[in-house]
Amino acid sequence: MEMSQLLHVFYIIAIVAEGMTAALAAGRRNMDWVGVYLLGCITALGGGSVRDVLLGRHPLTWVEHPSYLLITGGAALATIAIARYMHHLRRLFLFLDAIGLVVFTVIGCTIAMTMNMPVIIVIASGMITGCVGGVLRDILCADVPLLFRAELYATASIVTGVLYVLGEWLALPHDGVIIAAMLVGLALRLLALRFGWGMPKFVYTKDLH
Amino acid sequence: MEMSQLLHVFYIIAIVAEGMTAALAAGRRNMDWVGVYLLGCITALGGGSVRDVLLGRHPLTWVEHPSYLLITGGAALATIAIARYMHHLRRLFLFLDAIGLVVFTVIGCTIAMTMNMPVIIVIASGMITGCVGGVLRDILCADVPLLFRAELYATASIVTGVLYVLGEWLALPHDGVIIAAMLVGLALRLLALRFGWGMPKFVYTKDLH
């Protein structure tokens, strides 16, 4: 199996996992089934959509592959049935979510590279693809986005992107670079979850206005 | 009067109604007059804008017809003057809002059909056009969007879109299909309001993270 095919398989796993975690967030807000479906689609496909809108790249992934709307929304709905067992699967989900983060990141970086974007935009494209879906989920739940406070979530995405760009710049073997970048990003995120690592926080209590 | 003209008349009624309900939401958040104006425009025109941005379709409706910014914002401002009587008009407004929902939906579906989009995208385009304005209003008021919890709001939009697509696929008379799809969607929404119908809710209290 080629790398692009492998990435595609991981991509499908990732959007399913994102749709399912979105369903749990929807359940905590007592949303109805339609809300669960929609939040699943938005969370799983929102990062890529925002990336494509910002880069002016059409059609969007789900416009070209409408079945993704069925897969992600369906995964979210299925989660309602199995939610009572989800607690036991907590670690599996955090693992799949971390897989999704690095797979989304690599896909976003690749797309920006294909468009001959500068390095900073390549890394930004990876991070937007990896992280914005979760931000949209949190905004729609009226929460302060976890991204801005979570255990090395954006950081793992940035590290993955930087390693990918660096490896390509050094002209190292393409597939090896992608695998290494994803493994390091994945390890960083999982270790951060395990040991509660986080970036330092900035606490400011005075009011500017 | 032709169907496209009739839809246009309904469209103007709908954006006026959406601007006015947005004004009430702004008033509940003690926004100033400028905020009322802006929230009116965003609520009434935001759904179509998000649709066009996602489908890569330019210029946006209000960029091509700037007067819509005056109509919707003006309707929002006018609402301030008559707000004290609005309570008596509650039913009228819920009715106009429901009209807007199905009119926006049919317009959004038609636009996607004209772009030869696949069926799922046609229905999604209708739903985005019909529902996203209200979602933006709720986000800007820092609320959890009503869409995800309200009485068959998104559902009525989806049903309208599905009937429209189905009728076109069966090659039934165009005007009849549009009218039937809108009437069924409207009836569904109004009955849901009247009897408090809603989709089942998903209530999940455990924390994944």
Added chain:
Amino acid sequence: MEMSQLLHVFYIIAIVAEGMTAALAAGRRNMDWVGVYLLGCITALGGGSVRDVLLGRHPLTWVEHPSYLLITGGAALATIAIARYMHHLRRLFLFLDAIGLVVFTVIGCTIAMTMNMPVIIVIASGMITGCVGGVLRDILCADVPLLFRAELYATASIVTGVLYVLGEWLALPHDGVIIAAMLVGLALRLLALRFGWGMPKFVYTKDLH
């Protein structure tokens, strides 16, 4: 120095100032350093990005000039170090923020004029450029956007845009028009801050739904 160069200098000052005020908002929400960086970029560059996405104008400013992501994010990070002294600089920051508002507005209007947009869209483009960054900042902090309630913030932007459009329509000298429009908008905002001027508020306490 020509007007376009002067505006560019002011633009850099403005995005730095916006990045720094975003950092303080991030600190009040206890965001981590990555969150501070990202919120700085989004606040400083979000207005122009939304404008370009709505007008269908690509590439976005920061995609063309990726260094802006380093400048604004860097300014946000630097703010962490000097936050303890920021309170004394409160007035300077409100001043720089007001400078940013009118500079962003003029740039947004100019871009829409170059695209031969109608007058209302030119003014809207200026206001979106000037105000949307702060709205995104507030949404990501799960606040009701200040824009909709603050001292003549959007109003100062609209006044600047209207004067700019009016001066161009009267064929007055280009540079003089820009300077006059910015000075009046700036004065309006600063006076509003000084004396607590605001647009009348719309207070509505009944629930429509």
